Amino acid sequence: MCALNERITIEQVNTAAESYDGTKYSDREQEIEQAYEQIRQRGYLLKREFINIVRWKNLRFQTNRNVKLWNLNDKRMIQSTTKKAFSTESEIEAIVLLTGLKGVNVRTATALLHFGRKDRSPILDLNALTALNAPRNVRKSGDPLRDLRLYPCYAAAVRRIRQRLNVPMRKLDKALFITGKEKNKRRN
Secondary structure, eight states: OOOOOOOOOHHHHHHHOOOHTTTTTHHHHHHHHHHHHHHHHSSSHHHHHHHHHHHHHHHGOHHHHHHHHHSSOHHHHHHHHHHHHHOOSOHHHHHHHHTTTTTTTTTHHHHHHHHHHSEEEEEEEHHHHHHOOOOOOHHOOOOOHHHHHHHHHHHHHHHHHHHHHHHHHHHHHHHHHHHOOOOHHHHH
C-alpha cells in the first residue's frame, strides 16, 4: 500500500519550492506562516488560525456546507482539541483527535499538525502522493481509514527525503505539492 518513490533531488526541491511562491496557495499561507511561532509557543490554535488553515488546505472544496461546518467549531473546542493533539506523541492519535472537529478529515488534520507542532508533520496530500508516484487508488482515496493507515508510511518516506536532502519540512512539502500538481496536469 505504501511503495513510494523517494528519488527526488535537491535541485528538484529548490526549483519546485520556488515556483510555489506567488501561487494562490502561497498567498493564503502567508498569514498562517506569520502566526507559526506564536502557535508553537502557545501550543494550540485560535479559531481564526484554525479557519485559515482548513480553508488553505481545502481551497478547492470551500463549499457553503464546508465553511459552515468549520465555523460550527467553537473556539474552546478548537483550543482544547488542538492543544491535546499538538502535545501527544502519536501522530495517529493526534490526527484522530483533530478529525473530531467538524469538517476536518485526515488530510486536513495533517495540515493542522504541520502548522501546529514543534516538529512539522508532513501534509498528506493528493499532489504530494502523486510526486512520490503513489498508486492512483491511494492518491485519490478519500477513505479516512485508508488515509490513516497510509500516513505513518508516507510520513516516514517524506522524513527520509528531508533528512537525505537536509531541507526544512515546509520547503519539502511545497516542492512535493508543486511536483505532484505538475504531474497531474500532464496526466490530464
